[in-house]
Amino acid sequence: MQVCAAPPFAIAHALSCDARWRPHDLLLLQRLPAFDGEPSWVREAFGRAPYAVVRRALAADGFVAIGMRGVGRSERYGTWAASADVVSAVSPEALAFSCTPLAGRNALPAFATLAALQDDATGPLSAFTWGPTGSAGFELATHVPTVTASSDLDLLIRTHDKPLARNLAIELLDYLQALAQRIAVRxxxxxDTPAGGVALAEWAAGKPRVLARHERGPQLIADPWGPASHGDDA
Structure with a gap:
């Protein structure tokens, strides 16, 4: 997040994450608290689509760390919501097969790529639980046009309980890159690992350690599925 609100609780009380929601879930909110320093675009964005994405950060009981998105890439804001204000939630994997783009938007590269992945029942991605995040996930959840012709397709692949061998990671990355090149999209x-979020490309590259984005903060780790990666809130 480029801007982040100060937490409305003592840092010492930020000990866990509400197990009802996971990072990248989209939350429908009935209210969005305002904090000092809030960017001017946030209220308009919330009025247009009262949704926020769960971000990776510890919170005190009764709160959830969320991210707001505006119109452009520069409009990103990390803030906090009260758990009691969450009306409903939708996960990336639910969006993958239960929601469709708005009429006339299927041909946008990000959605065309998503459709190709949905239709491929034998490709390497089919062995995993996965779904769209970023602008594609946001539009599918909110029905507010967000994806543009230059938008990336962001994906979350659940591997929390299923370690991904490096050779399979390379196969999966090659498959996604070939599809992306064919449709001209990134x-x-x-x-999604026990150690946090790890870029597929980084894991497939065979580096001794990879960056894992965890609720407690980013960390370099050799094995995102190893015993050291399993925390109480991972």
């Missing part, structure tokens, strides 16, 4: 895939 596909950015993140693995």
């Amino acid at each position: 596909v950015d895939a993140q693995l």
